[in-house]
């Protein structure tokens with residue numbers, strides 16, 4: 113007999129055998145028990161989580177005369193249940209990926225009018241329905257709007273966002289979830305038991321974890337592991353099948369990262385890569401490992417979840433004890449981001465090395481106090497300083513010009529420059545000079561560069577000549593005294 117893949121051999125035949133989708137199968141079962149069957153269903157969710165399987169079970173259950181006696185499951189013994197594939201004229205399965213045209217949808221529309229041959233319902237299972245063309249969707253919509261009483265549509269898709277709202281609103285929608293790892297492990301164990309394959313608990317846990325929530329993926333891996341050893345399947349066997357970077361090297365790399373040892377990081381990465389390890393895979397393995405470290409850090413019963421061999425777990429725990437949760441979260445964030453970036457990177461190795469070094473060097477903590485100080489400082493700045501809107505002045509009005517100059521000076525963020533000019537008078541004299549009169553010339557001229565600066569700023573706002581003058585109340589002598597005290601030698605204009 114030819115070999116049948118495990119996932120096909122163990123395709124559930126009843127609702128009871130479907131794992132991890134209780135919320136869906138219970139509803140469907142109840143609809144059968146209560147004769148409350150709708151005309152259109154939409155099954156969405158990730159690949160390999162049971163959409164097609166459940167469609168087929170439901171299709172048989174609605175037509176099986178004994179379903180109610182079997183708690184809503186197809187009985188598996190009657191003529192309806194035993195006629196499989198195309199031989200069952202009442203169950204029409206089509207793949208929208210290969211029949212996506214409008215003609216096909218019209219064909220359905222015509223043929224659905226003919227009553228079922230054996231059962232109560234004529235069931236159309238349309239898989240990958242998101243592949244239908246717009247025309248085909250419209251034709252299908254017509255059928256969904258006025259279906260004959262015996263029609264039942266089950267649409268399946270992994271990409272529900274591509275389904276028009278008009279179709280969605282006419283279907284009862286069920287979202288298939290990723291199946292939790294422990295359920296996957298139990299499932300694989302049951303199948304291995306049925307096949308007479310021996311295994312360790314850790315081996316099966318590793319298979320389940322690699323399935324990442326998809327039953328089909330998980331069973332494909334289980335299939336590959338099946339024949340890797342003739343005896344008892346071990347954790348290491350599974351790792352060798354998965355091509356996971358030898359756990360020891362990953363542990364060494366993780367240690368180097370969390371000890372912030374740049375030299376070790378680069379050495380370990382180099383070792384793995386020269387052993388032929390793919391950088392993207394390495395990044396993924398490392399992030400999975402960090403996730404496990406996080407689990408060990410925050411969960412009391414971590415190995416109940418991780419199900420790792422004890423020595424592997426001990427190594428993990430040791431790393432977990434020496435690193436903060438914040439840093440672990442930061443690390444996961446960085447490696448997950450790198451996963452996408454690696455796909456487009458011209459030099460994946462460099463990107464991965466940089467990411468590892470960055471994680472190593474960071475504490476992972478946001479410096480909240482520092483951030484707070486900076487925000488407070490920003491908030492205290494005058495409004496005009498925070499803005500960089502253009503300054504508009506009325507060039508015929510000296511006070512308007514001066515206001516513009518002040519704003520410009522404030523923006524220079526130099527306390528001396530902006531503070532000094534507080535007490536000045538401005539005017540145009542007979543010769544149309546722009547005259548700035550300071551009550552305290554000493555301040556104005558503390559440093560020559562401030563005067564130059566002031567002249568430059570005023571020049572930007574007025575087209576006239578500028579004269580800076582000291583108030584009469586301050587004598588040249590007094591100013592000189594102050595200037596001498598400051599060790600400066602500057603002359604005052606005016």
Ligand SMILES: Nc1ncnc2c1ncn2[C@@H]1O[C@H](COP(=O)(O)OP(=O)(O)OP(=O)(O)O)[C@@H](O)[C@H]1O
Nearest residue numbers: 119122123130131159160161162163164165327328
């Ligand atoms: N919830 C489940 N319980 C038990 N077995 C499952 C489940 N989901 C999937 N499987 C297994 O995986 C195989 C494929 O499942 P199925 O074809 O139903 O997936 P699907 O959700 O339709 O995937 P796709 O999106 O790729 O079409 C089945 O033959 C079965 O062995």
Ligand SMILES: [Mg+2]
Nearest residue numbers: 163164239268
């Ligand atoms: Mg499918």
Ligand SMILES: [Zn+2]
Nearest residue numbers: 176187190193
């Ligand atoms: Zn039956």
